[in-house]
Structures are given as C-alpha cells and as structure tokens.
Amino acid sequence: MLETGIPKLDKLLGGGIPRGRTLIYYAYPGVEGKVFGMQTLYNHLKKHHSAIFLTTSCSPTPLFKELKEFGWNFFAYLGEKFRVIDSYSPFIGTKDELGIPMDETEVIESYTLHLLREMENIGEPTLVVVDSLSTIMDLCGEYETLEAVREWNRYAKIHEHVIVYNFTAWPYSEDVLQELKENTFEATIMIGGIAERVIFGQYFGLLKAEWTPAERKSVLFKVVRPGGIRVYVPKIVVTGPHNAGKSTFIRALSTEAVSVDRLGTTVALDRGHVEYKGLSVDLFGTPGQERFDPLLKIIGGEAMGVFLVVDSTKSRDFVRAKQMLESIKAYGLPFVVIANKQDLPDALSPEEIRERFSLPRNVDVIPTIASDGVGVFEALERLVDRIMEDGINEGGV
C-alpha cells in the first residue's frame, strides 16, 4: 500500500493506495487541494521510493522553494529516482534546469508521450503525481484529456504504477465532471469548502475507493506551514437565553466539561469536548445575560456552527432568543435550534417553536431533555451534518 501521508485519509482508504491504482484529489475552486498531491508525493519520496512529478502551472524551482514552507525539501530527492516533467516553463517560454522540459504543451499526445516514457524509464512500479489535471484540460481540451487519462491509467494498471491527480473542479462540462468523479479513477477524494456567504472551513472525504468500502464521512482540515494537511476540530457555540439549559446541554454531550458557575448560573464560559462516532468537537457556551453579548461576538466570530438552546416552556424569553438568532444569522453560521425541557408540562412542541420563530422548514428544531441526555446527540449529529452538507451537497463551492 502506498500511503498518502495524511493519516486520517489513509485510514479511510483502508491503509493507502494499492499498486496499479489511480486516485483523484477532486477539489472545489478556492480550497487548498494542491497540497494533497504534494503531501502524497513528499511522503513517498521521504521513504526513498521513486516518483515522477508532472508540473503544469509552476516551474519546478520556485515551486520546490515554496514548498519548503511546509518543511518539505524536494531538492534533496531529485535525480534518477525522482523525475520532474515540466510543461509550465516551456509554455511561458522560460527555462528551468530541474525538470524535463515538455514541448507542444497544448497537445495532449505530448503529455502521454512524456508520462509513458518516464514510467517506462524509471524501471520499477512508481508513484506518478500530476499537478494539475485541470490545467491540462484547460490547455488541451476536456474530452481529449479525459481520453488520454484513461490511457495513462490503463498503462499504470499493467505496470503497477500508482497515479495521483490533483484536480480543480472549475465549471467544466457536467458529463466530464461526472466521469472524473465517478468512473475514471479507482478512488475519488472530495475536497470542499464549508460556505455560507464565504468559505470558512475546508473538508475532505472519500467518495469512493474500489478496494475498500467508502465511509461517507467528511473530515475538516486546515493547511499548516510547516506540516501540511491537519485534521481540524470545529468549534461549536452553544447559546440561548438565561436558564435555557445551555450548561446542562453541554454537560450532557461532553466527555469532558468545565463551567464557571456562580449562584447556579453561568457567568463566564462553559467548555466541553465531545468524542462521538468519530466526531471530535469542541463546544463553547455563552452566558445568556445581555451584558455578555460582546462575548458572543468574540466566540461567534470563529465558530463553525451554533446551537440555540431555548426553554420550551418560557415563551416570554423567545424575544431574547430571537435577538440571539439574528446575531447568529449575521455571522452566516449553520445552526440548529434546541427545544429543551420537553419533559415539563406546558412545553411547546418543536413545531410550535418553529412557528413562533418564523423559521423555514429547512432549519432543524430538535426536541431535547438535556438533563436526561435525551435528544442531545441527535442534535449534535444534525448540526455537524449541516456544517458538512453545505459544502458537500450540490457540489458545494
């Protein structure tokens, strides 16, 4: 198995990529997809294995210098066992001594010729990283490139090479995108952004891998320098009016929780950490009193999503809750409303609360009894789904 160098991803792939297989990092525009291919390449070289790298949008020298920020020294591996095909420098009319220059960069056969030749010359099963497939499609045409990629993949299969492609999913023809996502490679890794008005988080997930069952799960990540891809734990804010049960809600969810109470109510901050079904989430509670609103501003600014907890029996607090909801909406954050204290007499049903808040059907209002832990994990799963699905459905962003 060839490891990608991203432990969480290797786990999803059942250990890595088997020989003779191909994989696409299918990234939506604006998210950091390029790092995936480069990390896979560096991880492989580091183990003193051979590799071929095709660069299409940057000359090798400045690219490798730039990648030093990640702590990756590609220069150290250049030679017979690490070959760089450079289509970019000839394209813009410059020279770069590190790579094998390619001519006719707008003709797909030229890519085929160089790739197959280097795969043959290297003399052993190797890793080929193409960065990026989208640039080749831009230069040589979508359908022509797709046809050629099939040929490269067939060749790789026969000779047990692994090919990894970086790809940015610009709005190409729908059928080409579909073909790339579903049928052209043995594994597809989706890399997307969580967006409301702007992208404010990135995730990756396994769409398919023919050698292992795909777990439909998305993993949030950040790109750090040095280091590369790091799995990221989101921050979820729990807010709501005074005495709605926010601290109880956090405690019911958390494997560890801390709160600063005075006279039975939260005056500072609740914090909780949840490990649940492979989710790793940090929760931050805000005090309900109005004088703490600036705190909500600070906490809300970096949050990935929000729970708005309301006491289903206290309709007089709904005005306050609605104000809080407005400030959450102003941040453009995904949120779920928690209709808490459902065990008490006079509790309004989730539907009645939806009406009072004039919430559209697509906003979740989840009934809970936080003191008994009822409904809290359903609410967590729902909110995390909402955070993820904004990016995953409809091609995200």
Add this chain to the structure above:
Amino acid sequence: MALEGYSLGIQRLDDVVGPVPPGTNILIIGPPMSSKDVLLMQMAAYAFMNKEAVIFISTNIPGNKLVDMLHDIDGFDEEKIGIVDCIARTLGIMSPETDLIQMASSPVDLTGIGVRISKYFEDFYMRKGIKKIRLIMNSLSTILMYSNIKTVYRFLHVFTGRTRSADALGLFGIESDMHDEQTLSTLKQLFDGVIELKIEGDKEYVRAVGFTPKPTEWVLLEEGGGD
C-alpha cells in the same frame, strides 16, 4: 440587516450611477495608457476611507510595489487589505507569503489565485467581521495572455459568483485593444455592468453601461486620471 450599496469612489460616475447593490461585479475596459489603473487605485482608496476591506489581485505589479503605491493613501490599513500577487514568483521573487501579500505561483495558477481569494474573504468576513469587501483585479488581460477564454470564463464564473454571495463589490480591469470583440462580449456576460474608458485627442472620457436603462453620457476625466 441589509448592507448598503457601494459607491465606486469616482465622483462623476457615482453621480450618474449611484451606489451599486452589494454583490455587483463590474468590468472596467480601457485602452492601453488610459487611466484604468488609476481608477482602480481610486476605488481602492475610497474603500480605505470608508473602512471597507480590499482584496487586490495584482497580475501586473509585484505585491511589494503595490503596497508602496497604496501605503500613502489616507486610511490605508494593513488589517483591511489583502494582496494576491500573481507575478512575483514568475519574476523569481521568493519572499515568503505574509498576511498582507499572498503569492500565487503564476498567472496560469488560477487554482492558487482562487485559494488565496477565498482565504482573504474568510479572513475579512468571518474573522475580522468586515462585511463590505471590494475585490479588485488590475488586469484580466495578463490572465488572458496565458489561459484561453474558456478557462478564464470558468474562473470568473466561480469568482464573480463568490463576490455575489459575499455581498462584495467586484472590479475587474481589462485592456480593450488586446482582445477581440468576441472575447470581450463573452466576458461581459458575467458582469452586472461595464465602465468604459476612451481617449480622444489628448482627452479621456468615461461612461457606465448596464447600470441605467441606457449607457450614461461620456464624461470627461480630468487630466491625470480620475477626479
């Protein structure tokens, strides 16, 4: 709460066009040697004065030079500007990326340019809470030198869309004489309006198309660029 519209920052145009709604994308077309770049700088200056954030995608001036040019403008605040430098790396400038200047590998590296635009949108909108953002690209022509129209169209399709959903104002400059009519009309489809510049004799005129039922009158720009 709805955002109020954006003034362009060019008095003569604002007089006839008025504030444009958030999410507007404008193409600014002018011949070489026209005041297109000056207008873009004035639009950036106006943003500084009004505490808006600016994402400046520079395809023809290295980021550090651009900072030198912007530095003396009133209201310049490093916290509110992000430069995506698409040219420095190709000139062999290997200075590291900073919060102020992010480097794309080259004008061909549309993926890299896109990643950096998204970063700044996130930084201003989510972290700094600045809801009014101006996205300025000084020359689409440079991008078009390296990538074909289809590729550039796809890129712009995505990023004019992002500008729209972030309620920002997108301002994209392009040289009129470097591209054929078909290229320009293809690109125009992606924009809500066009600002055109022309030079006649030693005078320079500007008009706005697409903001009012009919194009505005050509108005004279004062000597040395805008007013």
